[in-house]
Amino acid sequence: MSNEAKLLISALSTKQISQWDDYVKQHPNGSFFHLCGWKNVIEKSFSHPCYYLVATQENSIVGLLPLVEVKSRLFGHALVSTPFCVYGGAIADSDSIVRQLEQYACDLAEELQVDYLELRYKTKQESPLLLKRAHSTFGVELAEGEEKILASVKKKQRAVIRHSLKNELKGDFNTDVETFYHLLSQSYRNLGTPIFSKQYFSNLMEEFGEDADILVVRDNEDKPSTAVLNFYFNEQVLPYYGGGNEASRFIKSADYMYYQVMCHAQKKGYRWFDFGRSKDESGPYKYKKNWGMEPKPLYYYFHLVKATELPNLSPNNPKYKLFIQLWQKLPLAVSQFVGPFLSKYLG
Template structure:
């Protein structure tokens, strides 16, 4: 049978773990061992389980515990990430899932959550609240634009006439100011600047920032991840003026073109969105097909599945109040809350 072990932060098998992720069909950027360092910096204990057969890694399951008085106590694969769950053969995945359930019971958490991309054949409870959007990248800029739905294509063409410019680099300050204003306007607590710096340090050239400017002023910015010939625009947004300028549309289109021409990517992952939300509709306008995300749960001490959605009525007053905060206050207070919104 399989031997299950836990990967230490500076484990000598980190590279072997990552090589297994890269070779697994469902292995994602969010399965990489480096996330354990990112989560540790946020104060969350990682339990990066891997299964071996004859000393060779045959399966992995990244997990971390996120515990707070406000949002409960959960063992998640993987916090702050859209994808997770076990990798390996079906038999190995079931073995790792059982190890995770045992661990969750030992830790006495409220529940176990596995963020699978695809349906699994097991006894866990599946709940679908989000969808992911992906598309292939065509061979050149014109073909990429042609693949966008007509209405959104017209918006992109408008953005190209706005005399916008953009840069590609690792500069964090303009990105952070733009992104933090964007999420404040949505009523969402922002991460600390150091969180994004940690992502850059841990993942290096797998990260990149694209910032759009109007007359030299940053108006939209996105931090993207690169993995397996795919680009994932993960943390992005714009200031209030971005809607009028169509600078977010400009940003995502330029990222597609850059990823194809300069990075050799053949796929674009637009990330997850809550079903039937504004972001969900926006991504559909690009012509991408929504694919449901079958996240799975095992209740441990909780009596019901959690509802941490911003659509939950009990969070509406908080969101409205947060939207009114001065930007500096939201940047100071946000990280104290967002670290638990895994």
């Protein structure tokens, strides 16, 4: 292909959907969160407008950028790649095309008069946009076999997993959204975080089919203890949404759960365990480091339109402290009812 071929940037068309996903899967910076299925899930679950941009040369895709507009009186107005996801941003055949997609996104952000544009890159970019570094991601290559996987875990955490294996826990991989949602709701409420709607998780399971499953861990009385919704992409497994009841920490159910995800994925031929992002130096960040995984910084870039400073929707923001304390005291059923009205804007 000639480098002189004209670059066209346009909205994704229906006939380009399979080409889009093929491009994501073969691109070294493509992620599960770039897949077009997220557009369907977000539109169906939250009704947010999606702007999926495709760069083409001579009718071939040479770059793409998924964008979603999220507008709320409480939490602001943003154009994000991609909300509800830890990775995003433009991927393309060259840095030049990435920058052109970014410029197109900036122009769109100006046109929509959002507060800001946010692009969530996994790797550092040579970009003129404003950089914010607040999160890191964790991952590890999966060893071959359960014993080698266990041996790859840091000694202190390995002892915790061995302890969990003696607690007569049982894990079952399934599509049980109902049990998963009940456990996740408890975790979210206890953290003071609004829960998503149950329909959102049903939509994820339906959209991604065999590329998603749920692990439910039960205690020695066969009662659900913890659960996690996992995504599978290329050679990676991503345990993405996980939670449990208050009793789970005493029996080390979560530790057992993530170990089972690692073993299950390795048996299925997956080679990389993506433990997701955590805010730097937070409790989850330290927990993941205890597994022996080294944090890798995430690079989130911003273009401010109406906003005068970088956004801070973190739970650590002092202005949310009272809200979190009140939310933690809500009855579970109330948090499940009210949560989805707020969480759809907290992507």
